[in-house]
Amino acid sequence: MATLGDRLDHLLGAKAADSLADAFDMRTAEDLLRHYPLRYATQGQPLTEEEPEDGAHVTVIGRITKADLRPMRNRRGSLLKVALDTGSGRPVDVTFFNGDKVKYAVKQGVRAMMSGTVNYWRPGQWSLNHPGYLILPEEDEPATLTTVRGAGDLAGLARSAQGAEGVDTAFFEREFVPVYPATAKVQSWDLLACVRQVLEQLDPLDDPLPEPVRAERGLLEITEALRLIHLPEHRTDIDRARDRLRFDEALALQLVLAERRHEVEGRTAHPCPPRPDGIAAAFAAKLPFELTAGQRQVIDEISADLGRERPTHRLLQGEVGSGKTIVALHAMLQVVDAGRQCALLAPTEVLAAQHHRSLRAMLGELAAAGELGAAEHATRVVLLTGSMPAAARKAALLAAVTGEAGIVIGTHALIQDAVEFFDLGMVVVDEQHRFGVEQRDALRAKAKGGISPHLLVMTATPIPRTIAMTTLGDLETSTLTELPRGRSPIASRVVPRRQHPGWVDRAWERITEEVRAGRQAYVVCSRIGDDDGRDEGGKNSAKPKKGKKAAEKEPPNTQAVLDVYEELRAGALAGLRVGLLHGRLPADEKDEVMRAFNAGSVDVLVCTTVVEVGVDVPNATVMVILDADRFGVSQLHQLRGRIGRGAHASLCLLVTDAAPGGTAMARLAAVAATTDGFELAVLDLKQRREGDVLGSAQSGTARSLRLLSLLDDLETISAAKDFARTVVEADPGLDAHPGLAAMMRAAVDGERLEYLAKS
Missing domain, CATH: 3.40.50.300 (P-loop containing nucleotide triphosphate hydrolases)
Structure with a gap:
């Protein structure tokens, strides 16, 4: 018997296990059983009197009443024209293009199953062209085939169902046959054979989800859900299995995020409470325009965050031109008032230079520390990019390391090892989707003494991963919905x-x-x-x-x-x-x-x-x-x-x-x-789609979510979040919940956990 943690080479043999490892990086029974069907084929169902839709994929069972071999008109070779009596009143017309190859199996009088795409060649008359087929035993004969005669998907499925005594054709009478994401070397029927073999050996599993939670949401036990997702008998089996496994995915993600939130809450940041007489107050007093109500509200939210000893981790989103830069500048000035430095990371040199000009223009004499005419609470705003002249770059580096510069604006050049800060208290990332997590983490690591800097990321159009993390509750979010006065449509x-x-x-x-x-x-x-x-x-x-x-x-x-x-x-x-x-x-x-x-x-x-x-x-x-x-x-x-x-x-x-x-x-x-x-x-x-929410991929090609949709399953995500938060608050390391810990590890490996800790 087997458990989810058992190795596939022990359950399937080395040859099959190596193929699965090479194609899908599957190592354990859980890896295989969590590879859910992409869809389900309705195999083995006889045709009703209704005409199928053009282009529909159908499977029919019947007796071949005619099989005529005819030469092709315009090229070498022959066609096999077949009539298949399904008992529905009119034989199904079937055409095989390699007639010479199939005529020995597909012949008059035999029972056969055929699966292909419906093609209408005139109203009311349709056919199957070159379908997959499987020759069946007679109805009064044993249902077991000792030899598979057929071609295409049906023959592949038959071989996957082949045991020591042959092929039990009763499998093809199932209403739903799973179709898996596959490769050229590992076909869907190969996966089905492996899944059936593992399910036959699987012991009843200890369900990590407490019975009261399952009962409240009407969820299946995990053993039954895994069996029914692969081998359902009815449509309701598929829906119920997906409901349970979808909740498992949501819970695994929320457990990861709850653990991460617990860890972040243990980090320390320098508190930077607002001052009534500092540079931030002086800047607010000299603004030549009135802030929108939304800007004032968000400034207050971020100001309260900065006053705490726990590092801020906030997303500032707002329409293009909604005034995010003013809000970020106010936050940076509050940090400067506390004696710390700020780094503003821009994706391009053009934008970095634009920020440098616009911030200096907005601050005026407040950005002229060390110059004649500087205001009492002035600071310095310096620019640091990779293509700066050597002398200007050296001066910027010196201003950062000595603490003379309160705000350092730059591109990727800020991440380089040569850049040091005297006391980095805050990192602002503009258009955060243009930077990788590792790049942001490298900049935050420039803070000293194990202190984490506050982090503010800004965007006008969150990318899918940002929306995903916001939906999952991992980011505190502030939104600017108003445009400043004077903006045109x-x-x-x-x-x-x-x-x-x-x-x-x-x-x-x-x-x-x-x-x-x-x-x-x-x-x-x-x-x-x-x-x-x-x-x-x-x-x-x-x-x-x-x-x-x-x-x-x-x-x-x-x-x-x-x-x-x-x-x-x-x-x-x-x-x-x-x-x-x-x-x-x-x-x-x-x-x-x-x-x-x-x-x-x-x-x-x-x-x-x-x-x-x-x-x-x-x-x-x-x-x-x-x-x-x-x-x-x-x-x-x-x-x-x-x-x-x-x-x-x-x-x-x-x-x-x-x-x-x-x-x-x-x-x-x-x-x-x-x-x-x-x-x-x-x-x-x-x-x-959401992409690899817990990994570095953002393209949608690699997904840690198999069934869960962050757009369609918000209620499931919310319920899982509440349960995960309750569990982690009482048992931060999940020591008393080994099943939940295993579920979390199955959803996200160690590399992704490290990635999340940075993000």
Whole structure:
């Protein structure tokens, strides 16, 4: 007999176990039994008098009444035309394209099961073309086959059901047969054979979920749930098994997060309570505008967090242009008032430089410590990037390590070993989805003496993992829902270039009209254009190679920023002042271009995604995004947020060659229909799914969630959270709950636990 922890090589033999380990990294019985069916095939059900839908996959059992071998008309070979009497009144027409190979098994008079796709060739008349088949024993013969005669999935399933005495064809009379996620080397029927073999050896399991909890929610015992998810007898079996196993997934995640919350609560941070007479109060007094009610509320929430000895771990989300930077600056100044330093991590040098300019401008004499005319409570705000001149970089490093700089703004350069802080009290991460967890952790580790700095992460469009962690209750969240006064609405339109090429010409005319009215515009491209085949977002945008096979594999051609810049200067936008900005320009050139655009001496900025976040030019009112289908939902929303920041109505045009009715066009239409960043992030989550919530993957390709949906199962997640919190508060190490501890470890391995501790 077996338990969930038993090794597969002991239960299945080395050959089968090695195949499962190579294909799916399965080592134990639990690994295999937690590999749930993707769907269920209704095998072995005779056809009713109803006509099946065109394209439906059906399985029929009957007797072959005719089997005629005919030569093909236009090529060598033969067809086997078969009539299968299912007892429904009209024989099913079946065609095999390799007639010579199957004629010895598929012949008149034998009973057979056939499984394939329905194809209507005229109204009321349908057939199966080249189905999988299995020759069955006669009804008065034993149900056991000693030899499998057949082909396709049915034959594979039969071989998977083969025991020492042969194949029990009664298995094919089941209403539901599981179909598993599989590989070319390990097919679904191979997995089914292994699952059945393990289930036959499985002992009744000690259920880690207490009986009162199961009774309250009407949940199956774990042993029964694992059996029914793989070998259900009825549709209700599948639903009940999924309900139990879905709750297990939610509980495993919540146990991990409850343990993590308990550990975080044991960490220590420097308390930074607000001061009525410090730099934060002086900054608030000199603001030339009134904060929104939402900004004041969030400032109060974060201020209260910073006053505690437990490190803040808060997500600040808000629409593009909702004033997140002002809120973050106020929080940083409160930390500076307490004698600590702050680090602001930006994803690009353009944004880091923009933050440096805008924070110094907002602070004025409050950012001029050590200079003539500095205010009484002034601090220093310094910039540190990888491409700075050596002298400027040395000065910035010195200001950070001596504590002269209260706020240090930078890119990945802040994470390098050479960067040290005198007393780091807070880390602010702008557009946190652009950084990996390990990068954020490396910056937080620069605090001294085992003290954890407070952490504030900001985003306008949370990525799926951020939404997942927020839904699971792992992040404290503050949301800005109001836009500051004076912001203009943004209209968005999809421009289908293939169907309406003239609309693109109209886009350039619209830019010209706006510039003539004294305003500015962006033109955004997905790649730079030096034929490296990669855009700045990392996608492959290379031009198709010659040859039919290469052309089929390459994505559609996209417009490069270098080409578009030259074309517009010489053509549609001739006479306007056109600037160029992309990530490979030297830092001083990028800064010079942005300064010129800010000053209004550049009318149109042709650029890549370096302007995605943080760039603030209120006079820009039009954005044209070329090859918009190449960008993700979050990117499009961030890019669009560069306009609409002033008093004039703004327009965003999404130019695409995507096919009408396709998923790419539907995604663009959804982006154009709303400016609600969180709504768009949920759309992104629905399309990409949650991803590996407890690991570093964010692509949706690797998932720690098999059945649980963070969008559809909120009630289950909430109930699991309450139970997990109660258990962990009473038993932090789960020493008294070994079954729950094993459930938690099954959901997340040691590497992911370490990852979560950092995130």
